[in-house]
Amino acid sequence: xxxxxxxxxxxxxxxxxxxxxxxxxxxxxxxxxxxxxxxxxxxxxxxxxxxxxxxxxxxxxxxxxxxxxxxxxxxxxxxxxxxxxxxxxxxxxxxxxxxxxxxxxxxxxxxxxxxxxxxxxxxxxxxxxxxxxxxxxxxxxxxxxxxxxxxxxxxxxxxxxxxxxxxxxxxxxxxxxxxxxxxxxxxxxxxxxxxxxxxxxxxxxxxxxxxxxxxxxxxxxx
DNA sequence: GCCCAGGTGGGTA
DNA sequence: TACCCACATGGG
Numbered sequence: 001x002x003x004x005x006x007x008x009x010x011x012x013x014x015x016x017x018x019x020x021x022x023x024x025x026x027x028x029x030x031x032x033x034x035x036x037x038x039x040x041x042x043x044x045x046x047x048x049x050x051x052x053x054x055x056x057x058x059x060x061x062x063x064x065x066x067x068x069x070x071x072x073x074x075x076x077x078x079x080x081x082x083x084x085x086x087x088x089x090x091x092x093x094x095x096x097x098x099x100x101x102x103x104x105x106x107x108x109x110x111x112x113x114x115x116x117x118x119x120x121x122x123x124x125x126x127x128x129x130x131x132x133x134x135x136x137x138x139x140x141x142x143x144x145x146x147x148x149x150x151x152x153x154x155x156x157x158x159x160x161x162x163x164x165x166x167x168x169x170x171x172x173x174x175x176x177x178x179x180x181x182x183x184x185x186x187x188x189x190x191x192x193x194x195x196x197x198x199x200x201x202x203x204x205x206x207x208x209x210x211x212x213x214x215x216x217x218x219x220x221x222x
Numbered sequence: 223g224c225c226c227a228g229g230t231g232g233g234t235a
Numbered sequence: 236t237a238c239c240c241a242c243a244t245g246g247g
Contacts, residue, residue: 038229044245045228079227079244087230125230145228190228198226 002174004157008209009181012188015208016195019187022135028103029058030136034128035087036078047077060101064092087123094121107137114139126164134186140179142171143186147193154197155212 023042024030029049036045049058051074056062063071072085099105107114114137118129126144133139144167152158158167175181196207204210 034228037227039227039242040229041227041245043227047245077244080229080242081244083230083242123230127229131228143228147228186228193228 001157001170004212005171005174008155008212009185009188011208011211012192013184016188016191019184019191021183021187022131024135026058027107027136028060031091031103031132032058032063032088034131034135035084035091035123036075038080038084038123038128040079045078048075051075051077060092060095060103063088064096083123087121090122091124103136107133107139109139111137111139111141115141126168130168134179134182138179140177140182142168142175142182144168144171145186145190147190147197148186151189151193151197151209155209 022030022033024033032052033045033049036048052058052063055070055074056065066074068085068089071088072081075081075084075088078084095101095103095106106117111133115129115133118124118132119126124132130141130143133141134143144164149158149160149162149167152167152170153160153162158170162170171182171185175185192207192209196203196209204213207213
């Protein structure tokens with residue numbers, strides 16, 4: 001299993017090159033993006049981030065200066081804007097009251113404590129928590145998303161109905177626990193799925209994983 | 223017009 | 236535990 005996981009990584013890296021993730025300018029921006037991208041295309045998240053930045057600094061203080069309706073309006077392009085505005089405000093409140101307004105305190109080691117605290121926030125589930133831990137906190141934890149499950153079930157390394165923890169364990173039990181490696185691997189999975197696996201008409205001849213792919217479900221967007 | 227997108231939480235059985 | 240559903244905009 002370890003060899004196959006490493007081989008897939010190598011083929012993806014050789015095809016796509018380094019991805020330089022997460023696409024954000026600060027750890028706090030990673031957190032905001034992680035909440036905004038829930039069940040949402042990243043392109044729409046970028047519209048919301050740009051509007052937030054246009055209105056104020058993309059910092060806890062900067063967002064706190066916006067009224068709730070201003071926050072809702074700014075993030076509207078990312079969808080679920082009422083729900084996500086509520087979640088962002090909950091995060092800001094929690095940062096202020098429990099972590100002295102410092103994201104670095106929320107993301108202080110140990111990993112288990114930081115993850116537990118993140119999961120206690122409204123709107124932060126396992127994927128969002130792990131994305132924040134990895135890309136904002138620098139912890140070696142593997143992020144599992146819809147792309148990860150689709151890709152690795154398609155190549156036959158994972159059951160189609162595997163849950164979050166089971167999927168995460170596949171990677172964390174077989175791969176070296178290194179932040180930069182987990183960072184790059186997850187980013188490459190996303191790129192692979194966007195470019196090949198989820199296309200309505202996949203260009204399988206150019207796909208870097210064509211040697212792993214069974215071809216099943218290839219035209220069903222997942 | 224229809225389907226989907228880098229999930230989460232609440233309700234029900 | 237295992238489903239079902241709401242949440243909402245924008246692009247193909």
